[in-house]
Amino acid sequence: MATHTLGSKTPAESYIHAVFEQLIAKNAHQPEFLQAVEEIFISLVPVFEQHPEYIQHNILSRIVEPDRIVSFRVSWQDDQNQVQVNRGYRVQFNNVVGPYKGGLRFHPSVNESIMKFLAFEQIFKNALTGLPIGGAKGGSDFNPKGKSNGEIMRFCQAYMTELYRHIGPDVDVPAGDIGVGAREIGFLFGQYKRIRNAHEAGVLTGKTPGYGGSLVRKEATGYGLVYFVEEMLRDISETFLNKTVVVSGSGNVAIYAIKKAQELGAKVVACSDSDGYIFDPDGIDLNIVKEIKEVNCERIKTYVNYRPNAIYTEDFRGIWSIPCDIALPCATQNEIDGDAARTLSANGVKVVAEGANMPSNLEAINVFLENGILFGPAKAANAGGVATSALEMAQNSGRNYWTFEEVDEKLRDIMKSIYAVSKEAAHKYGSEGNLVVGSNIAGFVKVADGMIAEGVY
Incomplete structure (x- = not known):
């Protein structure tokens, strides 16, 4: 549970504190989400002190509300022909920087709070990569452990039968996460192609290399x-x-x-x-x-x-x-x-x-x-995974297929850049060497400036 340690002394602190208290009132039952938000909010006090325009545009109240949350029933049949029911999610949090991007997690612990915390974190992680991708996350409380390939395939097909309405190469590009690897992505992509009657390779990342996937993605x-x-x-x-x-x-x-x-x-x-x-x-x-x-x-x-x-x-x-x-x-x-x-x-x-x-x-x-x-x-x-997913998107868009060495070199350069911008932001805002503050601020400023540029919507 969040510890609610935000102060309320300066105008910046008062604003951040007020937004967080409103968030607690609305989401008291979502501890993981509140924890993720608080960790970022604590870092942002010096940013709002230097940039009061962020208060004027009420960026925090806007950025903590997802653009949309899709929750749906997933009905499928097991190998004994028994009907099983799970709950599916997709949280599309922010697409200022680019199409929504974030993994799918299949695990019994999945709930709305965890999906929101992961999607919220993804906004800033994706912004840090320097690549044009927004923040999202999705998944289901389905547990692939102990399931046959046939059961996993039927679940993935049922899940995608709803999800396909909400995703696309220029809209939202899911990837893998816990419980979702190349096998699951393959089943999901097959169902998407079947429904859409189109080979939109860029709609999912984490595909098998040779079938639209990128080398180095697994690593x-x-x-x-x-x-x-x-x-x-x-x-x-x-x-x-x-x-x-x-x-x-x-x-x-x-x-x-x-x-x-x-x-x-x-x-x-x-x-x-x-x-x-x-x-x-x-x-x-x-x-x-x-x-x-x-x-x-x-x-x-x-x-x-x-x-x-x-x-x-x-x-x-x-x-x-x-x-x-x-x-x-x-x-x-x-x-x-x-x-x-x-x-x-x-x-x-x-x-x-x-x-x-x-x-x-x-x-x-x-x-x-x-x-x-x-x-x-x-x-x-840990932004290397989504960074390489974005590199897979680029390869799909250009109908290219880069070598392992090419992708690995790009990955290494991206991680060096993330470290550099995080370190620089920490220095600029008075927290020398604190990469928590630095990464939070560097990701936030990029998204906040984009939100101001695009107006209120």
Whole structure:
């Protein structure tokens, strides 16, 4: 739940406080959304002090209300011909910078609050990439785990039968997220083509390479995270070489963050899933993790069957008790609380960068900043995925197909740019080195200026 720490002293603080209180009154049942908004609002006080025109145009009240929220029933038949019902969502939050862009998440935890928090974050993350994409998110409380390919196909077809009305290459371009990979995107795209009778490749990203998808998309968020941390380390004359790294999660983001960190000379000693975590003092064998997760679809605890020196521990949150130089939370929102942050700090962590969306709560972020730990917030550090999605859109529009090396180079340049603009904004607005403030402000100013330019609508 949001902690409501916004003050009300200066005109800027009074305005921000008033808008946030109104938001609480309207959305008291949506803690994830309020948490995301508060984290950004706290950063914006110096912006509104320097730019009173944002108050005049009431930018905050406008920016916290989605352009639209689509909620719909998804009825489908399982392999026993039983009718199942799920709820689908698409939150189209802001398209000032470009067409709505954001992933689809299929997971039992999906609800309107989580969709709104993710879509709200996506506005500023997408703006930071420098690419013409707005902010959106969608998904369903459908759980693909344990489902057959046929069941997943039928669900995706039912979901797209409603969603197709609200998306398009120049309107809204969904991608994958938790529970939605190339398989699901393929099923969704097939149904879209069937309904529309058109091969609009740019309507979805995350497609299989060779069938409209981009190389590097699978690796992009994890690679981009490590590229961002590279820039953070460069500023203190450090590198990944010989650093001990802990990575939570074991999905795409975690796997490819581990891969790239290892390539740069780091020793990654732990990863996790929703059941627990493994600690391998000899360094994680990524080929084993990939076999467990990508081939066998098993739980991470089976890792110890391959590596007897490794230790498996129940409760994935305990992973943050492992001493490390660099911590990369890549699992889910709010996985690091104040206590975990204090443990990481006490154990000497130097850098924390977020591969997941909002994995550190506000208390944890404050602990990191107060203790001089370099902190890379999600909207900046994990923007590599959506950046590469936008590169896929560009390839689709131009009927091009870039090499792995071409896309990887563009991704690296984008992450360098995100770091640079976030660092510059932090400096400009009096929060030197605070990338939370810097990324929030850099993304916000771009969107706010666009809203003013386009008038009230």
